Amino acid sequence: MTKSGGRGGTERLVVIGGDAAGMSAASQARRLKGPGELEIVAFERGRFTSFSACGIPYWVGGDVPERDDLIARTPEEHRARDIDLRLRTEVTEIDVAGRRVRARDVDSGAESWTAYDKLVIATGARPVRPDLPGADAPGVHGVQTLDDGQALLETLARARGRRAVVVGAGYIGVEMAEALINRGFEVTVVNRGKEPMSTLDADMGRLVHRAMEGLGITMVNDAEVTGIRTGDDGHARAVATAHAQYPADVVVLGIGVRPQTALARAAGLPLGGHGGLLTDLGMRVRGHEDIWAGGDCVEVLNLVSGQEQYVPLGTHANKHGQVIGTNAGGGYATFPGVVGTAVSKVCDLEIARTGLREKDADRAGLRYETVTVESTSRAGYYPGASPMTVKMLAERRTGRLLGVQIVGREGAAKRVDIAAVALTARMTVEQMTALDLGYAPPFSPVWDPVLVAARKATAKVRAAAAAGAAS
Amino acid sequence: MTKSGGRGGTERLVVIGGDAAGMSAASQARRLKGPGELEIVAFERGRFTSFSACGIPYWVGGDVPERDDLIARTPEEHRARDIDLRLRTEVTEIDVAGRRVRARDVDSGAESWTAYDKLVIATGARPVRPDLPGADAPGVHGVQTLDDGQALLETLARARGRRAVVVGAGYIGVEMAEALINRGFEVTVVNRGKEPMSTLDADMGRLVHRAMEGLGITMVNDAEVTGIRTGDDGHARAVATAHAQYPADVVVLGIGVRPQTALARAAGLPLGGHGGLLTDLGMRVRGHEDIWAGGDCVEVLNLVSGQEQYVPLGTHANKHGQVIGTNAGGGYATFPGVVGTAVSKVCDLEIARTGLREKDADRAGLRYETVTVESTSRAGYYPGASPMTVKMLAERRTGRLLGVQIVGREGAAKRVDIAAVALTARMTVEQMTALDLGYAPPFSPVWDPVLVAARKATAKVRAAAAAGAAS
Structure with missing residues (x-):
């Protein structure tokens, strides 16, 4: 059933964007369907594929020696897996009704149309460039x-x-x-x-x-x-x-960055309030059975606030690609949403957050209690124990965990994963106080800092409930 | 209502054992009830209170300089909070019907009875000493x-x-x-x-x-x-x-250690198959409204296997004490059970486990799939990325997570917390693949090692389901 004009008996999957989401989708679709069943064509405007944008600061800073260390999979590797990858080729139009895309060779300027049966939009993000005098100057x-x-x-x-x-x-x-x-x-x-x-x-x-x-x-x-x-x-x-x-x-x-969705907008595809494409749980563009979108060009559901959010992170892009590739390859997978986890560091300072900040909770119409606790990364008597501050938000009355923020040194950032899983499971802070977390003196105080916060939040939720049952 | 013969208008809480569970219980009860309402008497056979047994190897190894660094709260600190702490005083009998305990002064040998309204048994564990020639020799x-x-x-x-x-x-x-x-x-x-x-x-x-x-x-x-x-x-x-x-x-x-429950056994209190006291979810000894037990002398429910287990760990003892103190102080709290999390290290090797091993799952009557994956602690290109092996067990058909074991270097041990929370929430491995865990190159590959294992386990559960729907 060659609808696309692909080779006899095959369907054609066209991918726009050769980075994490697009190439993960292409690779996963290829795992499920061989080249005899599915032709895969991927267009990438630049010269590289599947690189870690998140790694660039560490390459610039010298922790990562070589540019190519950041490339997870080269164009040659993709091509060796029967993906027809076209570099320096920019898609300039999506013709949804005609099921085709127009692409331009960046070097020659030549344009041509390519038909698709299935389409993946993974156009990523564009950096915000301020409209300021001198913003384009060298340096x-x-x-x-x-x-x-x-x-x-x-x-x-x-x-x-x-x-x-x-x-x-x-x-x-x-x-x-x-x-x-x-x-x-x-x-x-x-x-x-x-x-x-x-x-x-x-x-x-x-x-x-x-x-x-x-x-x-x-x-x-x-x-x-x-x-x-x-x-x-x-x-x-x-x-x-x-x-x-x-x-x-x-x-x-x-x-910061914004979703790169000019193509999608011109094609009449549905965009959300943050300018990103809107998809269903299978990462299909809403209302379009054979078009998927993922990575930095889409909005995602925040499972805590119940609202769409724009979260351009490589980890989501990879998951989106995996889900899209599974579905485009004839399987079934979903991306249920995010809880808003992010970690970072400045030298030895670790910074983490998940769930909702106060203003996110306000915006979502939630009432909450907040607590902030000081604890340590290891048992206080163990060498290298460093201070850690944990802030926790819990919903009033229900005590449901709403968010956690952590600032500290070694061991602070990934502790937020405890809260990320608890948010996904919609746990209350009181349920969290009983969590069976790993304890040994080199790794945690006997009450993990996250549990210390959960205990204090539980007490505050209970006290608030006792103080005013009607409030 | 002085049932115990305590001071006028007060009840008396007697605590047997001055370590983590016992003194946490005493402290928490004191937080809820002042000395005018509740008299607290605690008997401790030794000279110390509230010390970190888990820290002893690090003191012996020299990482922790002083013995007293391991003492979380001294006898004097407990006494300053109106806890009548009697050191070097061993309880030799519990008279359940008479609501009293007999205690012996270790130094003088003098014995006397103390009445209680409420009793906490926190007698801890005794080390297994092999019955071998020379086992008691110096050295x-x-x-x-x-x-x-x-x-x-x-x-x-x-x-x-x-x-x-x-x-x-x-x-x-x-x-x-x-x-x-x-x-x-x-x-x-x-x-x-x-x-x-x-x-x-x-x-x-x-x-x-x-x-x-x-x-x-x-x-x-x-x-x-x-x-x-x-x-x-x-x-x-x-x-x-x-x-x-x-x-x-x-x-x-x-x-290893065994529950120290000779006193409880002699008093006719209910013991489980591992020799530990059996309690309800409020840590009350089963069938005894005014007797609680916690710490290394009790058995706990494993939430994954549904079976009682003996897990002598300081982190549980502290939680037990907190729950007991809340309930004995007139409040309400529960300890729902454990999932079997434990972490340790040998030099820079980190070791972690949670949930069920293969033999635990067999014993619980569960069928399962296992996967083992190799990944890294950080993005592969980031300095210090070290190998990490993750083994995961998932229930057949349902795909429910049953257990995780991790062996690696820096960042391996506390990663098990992700699985500990997922086990508590009874997540499937497929649900885990969508977890929004913290990602940045210094902290994790773009797919966290636990997610890599969850993906592989999901594929294996799906394949097994497809292979034999009747199996």
Whole structure:
């Protein structure tokens, strides 16, 4: 049943985007269906496939020696698995009614149409580039692609001085601050928000702020960048805000990404409030039986808030690809949603969150109690025990866990997984107090920090219930 | 309502045992009821209270400098909270019908009766001492109490040579092997089982075996100790098995513990198949409204197997104490059971387990699939990424998670918490594949090792279902 004009007896799966979601989907579909049953064509605008964007800060910082270390699977490896991968080929139009895509060879400019029976949209994210004077000057870098990383490394190698300014204090911003410190730069982070890491509540972001200062990073909060000042040679020389100028030999933009969905929008596919594609639980684009979408171009359901959220993370992209490939390959799989887990670090400071922040819970219409506890990563008497702060949100009355934020040193980040699983299982904080977590002095106090928080949250929920049964 | 003969208007709570469970119970009851309402009398045979037995190997090994570092709360601190703590006072009889206990002053031998309204039994565990020639010789040490640790340290300091033999290769055995290596001893571990760490399946124990050998530890498996040979001075000089003799300047016994329930047995209280007290979910001794028991002298429900189990761990003892103290103080709390989580390490090797081993699942009447995967602690390209082996058991047909075992380096042990929470929530391995766990290159590969195992287990459960719907 060649609907696509593919080779006799086969269907054709077309994949737009050769990174985590797209190539995971292609690989998984190939596992389920051989080339005699399913032809797979993948279009990628760039020169690389399946690379770890999350690894770029560590390559720039020198922890990862080579660019190619970040490539999980090369174009040749994909081709060896009978995936017709077309690099430097940009899809410029999706014709949903005609079941075909138009693609342009980036080098020659030549365009042609390719028919599909099944389509995967994995167009990823585009970095937010501020509309500011000087934002495109030499010396100003994003860190979205491997080419971005290479260009930044070249700028660092040639830099006249050792002053770096990072614009933005989210995950990319703080990871790039670490990378630049590791390269011997003096780092200033300019942040629009009240505290760094706006994915945490401000009281927890404040802990990150203090720790960053302890690492010698200059942290400028509440500061809107108004422009990048350039020198006579046109090269970036300073980052300007309304109140100050921060000299810079290199400027790194880490102000987040948006779903890259212009193609999908033009094709009339359904987008959500964050600009990402909307899918069903099988990662099918809503209303379109044979079109799937995944990775940084989609919105996902937050299982705690019950609302769609935009969470561009490689771990989700890989899961989406796996689910899409299974379904496109004739199997059955679902992606039920996320709970909002994210972990990061700045040097030895670990930062983690899952579930809802206070403002997320407010927005979701939830009432809650919050507690914050100080504990340690190991038994207090064991060498290397380091302080850890855990903030926990629990729903009023029901005591259901709503969110956890952790800031600490070694062992802080991955502890959030305990809460991530508990959120998925919709546990109450009281149920959590009985969790049978791993205990030995080198790994945890006898009450794990997450359990200490759960105990305190239980007491607070109970006290609130006792204080006002009607409230 | 002075039933006990306590001071006017108060009830009396008597606690037998001044360690984790007993003193946590006493402290929590005191939080809920002041001394005007509740008199609390605690009897402790030894000289210490609330010490971390789990920390003894690290004190012996030198990681923890001082004995007193292991004491969470001193007798004076307990007394300052209006707990009438009587050290070196051993309870010799419980008169259930008469609601009183008989106690003996260890030093003077004087005995007297104390009435109670409420009783907490927290008599702990006794170490298994083999009935072998030489087992009581100087130079042979258990590591159950602080006095044991002190005596062992003195033997180590005076030892003629540097050869140590550890009998037993469970948690205490492997932790003591590490401690003795840290003290500069050549260590031989003599183990009755096929592989060390019988709390793991033998295939995973085999990985521990190899790693211990890599650390320079001589591992002797399948070996039953027949006696301790002593020198002319009566001091232990070798450990003998049927087939060999292992020279020893010091011998450490790490062959486990049993519930210390002779008192309870004599009082006619209900004991289970493992010799531990049986309680309800509120930690009340079954059939006895005003007697609670917790810590190393009770059996607990394993939530995965549905069977009673003996799990002497400080983390449970503390939870038991908390629950008992809440209930004895007039509140309400429960201890629903365990899932069988335990973590340990030998030098940089981390060992973890939760849920059921193959033989536990067999014994519980469960059919299952097993998978074992190799992954890494961090993104493969990130410095310090170390190999990690994860074994997973899933129930046939339902795919419910039954157990996880992990052997690896940094980051291996506490990963088992993911599975511990999933077991508590009775998740299937397929549900686990969608878990939103923390991902960043320094902390995890994009698919966390536990998720890699869950994916493989899901595939195996599905394949088994497809292969034989009737099986």
